[in-house]
Amino acid sequence: MIERHIRDVPDFPKPGIVFKDITPLLQDPKAFQRSIEGMAGRVADFEIDAVCGIESRGFIFGAALAAHLGKSFIPIRKPGKLPWRTATESYELEYGTDTIEVHTDAVEEGQRVLMVDDLLATGGTMEAGVKLIRKIGGDPVACVFLIELDFLKGRNKLRGIPVHALARYDQ
């Protein structure tokens, strides 16, 4: 159901990659709302305190979901964007490394945090996000994605945390 609102864009961001474009889904009000409600439904049993979204597309689903659930929203951002004291975490890319940050006071000790992003690919970004939330005293209790690319096995990097996705692709 979600899948028909996802557009495959070949050779983006580079040759050989088929990019999953979520903008048609965002453009369809019912599909967008159903995806937020779908995420909420998947995590209804986790008694979460806060929703964490990873810049930038994670902000779209994370913030809408936090508002829908009436919970806090915690933004994880690229380096140098957050103005207050931050914790940082780096992770490996195909070539080189990337870094993400969160404010050190973004959660209260022991708060139960739902981690949100639009896409689970190799899992490196979300693995770093999970570490970051733990570093500042939060408890990442579940991850939810709009899309999971099964064949990249990103779940393996998130062992011990329930992972949900509304649409899964095996190729």
Place this chain on the structure above:
Amino acid sequence: MIERHIRDVPDFPKPGIVFKDITPLLQDPKAFQRSIEGMAGRVADFEIDAVCGIESRGFIFGAALAAHLGKSFIPIRKPGKLPWRTATESYELEYGTDTIEVHTDAVEEGQRVLMVDDLLATGGTMEAGVKLIRKIGGDPVACVFLIELDFLKGRNKLRGIPVHALARYDQ
């Protein structure tokens, strides 16, 4: 009311600038929800079809507001992030220029679009956003911000479009 959830961070991103940090507001579920409802209330009369948010903090309020109102969400992004055909618009910064993009098929002809961002400062980004939406056939009928820095006179760049802000600072 919103103001007490905004944290002033001096000398960010550079000496002499007092940055308005919105993360304490996002962290307070009631304040976050009231801000979304407050934005919705300000624009209730505009009969909008879609909400447009500008990367990255504009995604937080724009997407939550679109989901709240049951409307489309249109992301305006930094260059090279959107995978499909794009329209682009450049604008001047203090030093140099910046560019933003939107998918050419992000709106239907004549759709009434609410423009959203967290902060109205000099107005350059939002002015470019308004031009971009017009370029692809949309009608930007109103702008709404969480915060407006009155003393930077950003409204002057948005003449002809109603501008609303939940919190206004005159210094």
